[in-house]
Amino acid sequence: MMLHIDLQSETPIYTQLTEQIMEGIASGQLQPGEALPSIRSLAGDLGINLHTVNKAYTLLKQEGYIQIHRYKGVIVQPDGMPEATPAFRERQKQQLKPIIAEAICRGITLEELQVVVRDIYEGLHTLKGE
Amino acid sequence: MMLHIDLQSETPIYTQLTEQIMEGIASGQLQPGEALPSIRSLAGDLGINLHTVNKAYTLLKQEGYIQIHRYKGVIVQPDGMPEATPAFRERQKQQLKPIIAEAICRGITLEELQVVVRDIYEGLHTLKGE
Amino acid sequence: MMLHIDLQSETPIYTQLTEQIMEGIASGQLQPGEALPSIRSLAGDLGINLHTVNKAYTLLKQEGYIQIHRYKGVIVQPDGMPEATPAFRERQKQQLKPIIAEAICRGITLEELQVVVRDIYEGLHTLKGE
Amino acid sequence: MMLHIDLQSETPIYTQLTEQIMEGIASGQLQPGEALPSIRSLAGDLGINLHTVNKAYTLLKQEGYIQIHRYKGVIVQPDGMPEATPAFRERQKQQLKPIIAEAICRGITLEELQVVVRDIYEGLHTLKGE
DNA sequence: GTGGTCTAGACCACT
DNA sequence: GTGGTCTAGACCACC
Numbered sequence: 001m002m003l004h005i006d007l008q009s010e011t012p013i014y015t016q017l018t019e020q021i022m023e024g025i026a027s028g029q030l031q032p033g034e035a036l037p038s039i040r041s042l043a044g045d046l047g048i049n050l051h052t053v054n055k056a057y058t059l060l061k062q063e064g065y066i067q068i069h070r071y072k073g074v075i076v077q078p079d080g081m082p083e084a085t086p087a088f089r090e091r092q093k094q095q096l097k098p099i100i101a102e103a104i105c106r107g108i109t110l111e112e113l114q115v116v117v118r119d120i121y122e123g124l125h126t127l128k129g130e
Numbered sequence: 131m132m133l134h135i136d137l138q139s140e141t142p143i144y145t146q147l148t149e150q151i152m153e154g155i156a157s158g159q160l161q162p163g164e165a166l167p168s169i170r171s172l173a174g175d176l177g178i179n180l181h182t183v184n185k186a187y188t189l190l191k192q193e194g195y196i197q198i199h200r201y202k203g204v205i206v207q208p209d210g211m212p213e214a215t216p217a218f219r220e221r222q223k224q225q226l227k228p229i230i231a232e233a234i235c236r237g238i239t240l241e242e243l244q245v246v247v248r249d250i251y252e253g254l255h256t257l258k259g260e
Numbered sequence: 261m262m263l264h265i266d267l268q269s270e271t272p273i274y275t276q277l278t279e280q281i282m283e284g285i286a287s288g289q290l291q292p293g294e295a296l297p298s299i300r301s302l303a304g305d306l307g308i309n310l311h312t313v314n315k316a317y318t319l320l321k322q323e324g325y326i327q328i329h330r331y332k333g334v335i336v337q338p339d340g341m342p343e344a345t346p347a348f349r350e351r352q353k354q355q356l357k358p359i360i361a362e363a364i365c366r367g368i369t370l371e372e373l374q375v376v377v378r379d380i381y382e383g384l385h386t387l388k389g390e
Numbered sequence: 391m392m393l394h395i396d397l398q399s400e401t402p403i404y405t406q407l408t409e410q411i412m413e414g415i416a417s418g419q420l421q422p423g424e425a426l427p428s429i430r431s432l433a434g435d436l437g438i439n440l441h442t443v444n445k446a447y448t449l450l451k452q453e454g455y456i457q458i459h460r461y462k463g464v465i466v467q468p469d470g471m472p473e474a475t476p477a478f479r480e481r482q483k484q485q486l487k488p489i490i491a492e493a494i495c496r497g498i499t500l501e502e503l504q505v506v507v508r509d510i511y512e513g514l515h516t517l518k519g520e
Numbered sequence: 521g522t523g524g525t526c527t528a529g530a531c532c533a534c535t
Numbered sequence: 536g537t538g539g540t541c542t543a544g545a546c547c548a549c550c
Contacts, residue, residue, distance in 0.1 A: 008457050019228040026234035049550055084236040095229050098149040100250045104156035106214040110251045117247055120230045121240045179527045197268050201534045201537045279488040286494035309535055344496040358409040359485050360510045364416035366474040370511045377507055380490045381500045439542045461522045461549045
């Protein structure tokens, strides 16, 4: 899977990494148990600092999306992804609220918004069976 | 309309302000043409610095959600809210993508997600007629 | 001649007034010797403060574009407009420089720019004979 | 490139900075991709506050003339300057109109004005090939 | 080291 | 009293 970094984005690089890896997992491009590049090689490929990659991986591990094995490397969580806990759902709502509020301000209907959400969902999800 | 700030949150204060004001507009609690508190009074009420409020107001003005009238005060945009431009829709997608990707990872179905989105949308929007 | 004010503009109201009156003189809509509205009536018509109109008129008088006669009122300078002094030409250059610099940045050619300038000039000036 | 500030001028310092940097870009003294001084070092060199420099840089970034890279620094836009959009051309006209009106009032002919514009344009632009 | 955020306090132009 | 500008000084995240 190809990761790419936008250096002029406002989002920190480590966040861009975590988001892209999660998108890889969501889309099935990254399968459970599959190996991720080592910190060193990924940092080298992207031309960024080791610490930055390490931070991204550590966060993903804390959330339960990957496993980091000393000496063996980094793999996508093979033992089932983390659950949708109530805490997660609450956080999700807080993330969605301002986005939806802005959409309403700009006159976007619920139907339009549902289409956008479905397109993104299916755009990611339908790869999963491959 | 009551605005509240979470000083502990990692989201910048000025972002919390812009988001809450946009939610106020979306929900109709803030009507077009309605006056917003002056920079100084809002800063005083919230116990924050006037520059922080100023930054929030300036961003909202740049996006077209409010008007800032020098020497007179600040009002909610009376001449129609900004449109849902292609640039806006693209930005919206980029905001939604990581949220939806994470939802997929955690096994949330499209139907569940649509319910969440609808609840938030209607929770904000249905106040509009009041 | 119709004057109009943009309350949400960043340019101070008195500047908007002086500019519009100068445009009126440039275009011949305001003829030398012609009466301008009194401070009081203009302020009333535009819904702005007396001091604001007064400031605009005072500036125009200082520059030599109008005459203010106590009790008689305000008239467009009948005794010849102010000259293009070296100081004026220098100030003009300083005003034009940033505008032209930005035009160059955006790839506007000298020919294009000349067309813009000519259009504005003739758009104002050709009314003069009427 | 040398930047200089006139503290006595009534034009805000941050405006002087943005104008000078745009002139530098227009004249080719600042090349695309070239690094600009860091906020702190420029503020130090000019003897002004870092927030003032920050404001100037932020405005130039919003217009698309520079890129601000968090943690790394500021560079002149390497991916092509912003286009001359219709909105830009309209803004330009509004900026030019009062200047040209005043020129007409003072009896400056179109030909004289064109010479002034050409001199400034070429004075900036002809450095570009060097 | 960088830019981003926030505070505190000041002066100004304008209404 | 309003927003606009500027200063001085601080802490933070990131690299």
